Amino acid sequence: MSAPAETVLSLRGIRRSFGEVEVLHGIDLDIAAHEVVALIGPSGSGKSTLLRAVNLTEPIDDGVVLLRGEDISDPRVNVDRVRARIGLVFQHYNLFPHLSVLDNVTLASRVVHGLRRAEAERRGLELLDSIGLADFATSFPDRLSGGQQQRVAIMRAIATNPELLLLDEVTSALDPELVGEVLALIRSLAEAGTTILMATHEMTFAREVADRVVLLDAGRVVESGPAAQFFANPREERTRAFLSRVAR
Numbered sequence: 222m223s224a225p226a227e228t229v230l231s232l233r234g235i236r237r238s239f240g241e242v243e244v245l246h247g248i249d250l251d252i253a254a255h256e257v258v259a260l261i262g263p264s265g266s267g268k269s270t271l272l273r274a275v276n277l278t279e280p281i282d283d284g285v286v287l288l289r290g291e292d293i294s295d296p297r298v299n300v301d302r303v304r305a306r307i308g309l310v311f312q313h314y315n316l317f318p319h320l321s322v323l324d325n326v327t328l329a330s331r332v333v334h335g336l337r338r339a340e341a342e343r344r345g346l347e348l349l350d351s352i353g354l355a356d357f358a359t360s361f362p363d364r365l366s367g368g369q370q371q372r373v374a375i376m377r378a379i380a381t382n383p384e385l386l387l388l389d390e391v392t393s394a395l396d397p398e399l400v401g402e403v404l405a406l407i408r409s410l411a412e413a414g415t416t417i418l419m420a421t422h423e424m425t426f427a428r429e430v431a432d433r434v435v436l437l438d439a440g441r442v443v444e445s446g447p448a449a450q451f452f453a454n455p456r457e458e459r460t461r462a463f464l465s466r467v468a469r
C-alpha cells in the first residue's frame with residue numbers, strides 16, 4: 222500500500238469495536254503535510270477513538286495506519302518512537318503531576334530521542350518562553366491554570382518535532398475565559414505549518430483555522446471538504462442538522 226509523498230497520514234479501512242458494538246466502521250482519511258483538518262461530529266461518533274487509534278493508544282481491529290507511507294499499525298513497530306512522531310493532546314489529565322513543567326516538556330525528547338538533558342532543557346525553555354511560561358519551568362503543573370496547563374501539554378506534544386499533531390477537544394474542559402489562549406496557540410502552530418488533526422466542538426474556530434473539515438457520524442466519515450465550503454454549503458442533510466445544533 223502506498224501514499225503520495227506529501228501525505229503525512231493515511232488511514233485505510235480503520236475498524237474498531239468495543240464488545241459487540243463497532244464504533245469505527247472502516248475509516249479512510251488522508252492528511253497532507255501542513256494541512257489542518259477539523260474532525261467534528263456528535264458526541265459518541267468515534268472522534269476520540271479514531272485519534273487514539275492513529276497514535277496507537279487504541280488498538281484497531283482492522284485497517285492500516287500509514288505515517289508518511291510507513292505502516293505504523295504493524296505490531297512490530299516501536300510504539301514509543303511512533304508516539305514521538307505523532308503528538309496527542311487530550312481534553313484533560315495531560316501533564317504528569319509529579320514532574321516539573323520543564324521535565325514534562327523534555328521527558329519524551331530525553332527518553333525517546335536520547336537527547337542530553339542540557340540540550341532537551343534548552344529547547345524546552347525556548348518552547349515555554351514562546352508561550353510566556355518560562356517562569357513556571359520549575360513549578361509543578363498544579364500551579365498553572367487549566368489554560369496554561371493545556372498550552373504546556375501542547376508544547377510537550379511538539380517538543381519531539383512530531384510530523385503530526387492530534388488534538389482531542391483540548392478546550393472542552395476549560396473555563397470559557399481560558400479557551401481563547403489555547404485556541405490562539407493552536408492557530409499560531411497552524412500558521413507555522415504544523416500538520417494538525419483536531420477533534421473540536423469550536424465551530425467558529427474550525428471555520429477560521431481548518432483547511433478541511435471531516436464530519437464523523439456514528440463511526441463513518443459522512444462528509445469531508447474544504448472548511449469554507451463545508452460551513453457555507455454543507456452537502457449532507459445530517460451535516461446541516463449537526464451544524465444547526467452546535468453552531469457557535
Ligand SMILES: Nc1ncnc2c1ncn2[C@@H]1O[C@H](COP(=O)(O)OP(=O)(O)OP(=O)(O)O)[C@@H](O)[C@H]1O
Binds near residue numbers: 270
Ligand atoms: N473503552 C471503551 N469501552 C467501551 N466503549 C467505548 C470505549 N471507548 C469509547 N467507547 C464507545 O465508543 C463510542 C465512540 O466514543 P468516542 O469517545 O470515540 O466518541 P467521541 O466522538 O469522541 O465523543 P465525544 O465528543 O463525546 O468525546 C461511544 O459509544 C463510546 O461509548
